[in-house]
Amino acid sequence: MIEHVADLIFPEKLNCIGCDLEYESRISESFFCEKCLDQLKVEAAKCQKCDRPIEQIYDQLEIYQYKCKTCQEQFHYYKRHISCTHYDALAKKMILGLKYKGKTEYCKGIAELMIKRLIEEKLLDQIEVMVPTPIHWTRKWMRGYNQSELIAEALIRMLDREMPVGKLKRCKRTKKLKKLDKDARKQMLKDAIMITQEERIKIENKIVLVIDDIYTTGTTVNTCSKVLYEAGAEAIYCITFAMGQ
Template sequence: MQLITRPVLRLLRPVMDYALPPRCPGCGIIVEDDDRFCLPCWSSMTFLGEPCCDRCGIPFPYDMGADALCGPCLANPPSIDRSRAVLAYGDLARTVALKLKYGRRIGLSRLIAQQMVRHVPLDAGENVLIVPVPLHRWRLWWRGFNQSALIAGQLARATSISVNSELLVRTKRTPPLRNLNPMARKKIVRGAFALSANAKAQLKDRDIILIDDVHTSGATAEACAAALRKGGARSVMLICWARVLPDAPDD
């Protein structure tokens, strides 16, 4: 079957917009274009960025200088070399994440990836590899897709960075980590991730961008980073859609 060309799509766009108008990913009202939030939803989002801890990305109240670290990172440096998130976890960030994960709105992976681009290092070159946090095979079978892999694929398209969604494997089926304390989360995911066959040849001296949808305690990302480093990765950076800030609920 012949694919519809871009010129034809441009001609059909007014008809498509009339029949299926673009809607805000947050509240669902009609908006001007695809992947756009309405003004009230956009205004309600708390975007994360500078100034922040150079390592974990926790926001600072003011600029503390280049390479400044927060107290927890100074006392107990995480395995992740750098963590960044698009948004602070809140009502809208949760809504978008749930629509993608459980509502099967897979087109939202493109929107999320577009917002992640600003956190990709400007000097990212051929040595960088995008890797999504994997799902266990039974959860993947039940859901039908891995939301982190969808986001990773869209980010790869937007940045022209290579992606490998099969390199990291979830070998242990873990229960939901919601409402568990950080120590319990860390214990549950310990040993839950492994590398696929021939992964070490692809990982040696590579800089990895690990992709996840929501960052809570960081236990999952830390377990993934441990497996990647064991396989020879030079560094691991985490980029996610939303993260739970200290003292914020992670429901």
């Protein structure tokens, strides 16, 4: 079992993925220095469905199985979403750098933190198939890659084990979602994501992990989860690097 993703052999000196400062690997045993690792963390009290920070004191929290008020009111096709950190300055730098500046080296740091969270949530050994969230082919052509696919590849390399990667297809190009609210995103993504029969076979009766860079309203991962659920997945979990506001 992986005790730490940094079971990988590090040289004595490394440059931190987050701030690029040199540090001793034996102190941090991570792709990040201790200062950056301290920034990249999540609240202790989190919704047990979507992973958002949650008030520990609101009425009837235990009755509602430690779900936030949003998750009490809305249906999710995934069993659980977990995130590695908040979308603060460092996480924003990494996500924007990966998506728009070709900083693909950030994938190994993101994968490291995802593995830690999967271990914390006792999910790592359950996952049978990884499924990156898709982007439209025109966007992938312009960017040169799908960042979620790169993160999935980094995860598999780091875990050093065989695991199939399923593919969803973004069959409709949509506007960028970052400025849209949840209802507008849901409408925009309606019928925008599909799965082929060939890919359906990979995920039937399997426990699937959906991978994305950021969770804002949760519409993207939930839409992907709906497609996977209807295609016959046994259970769907989702993981993202950062939790948006």
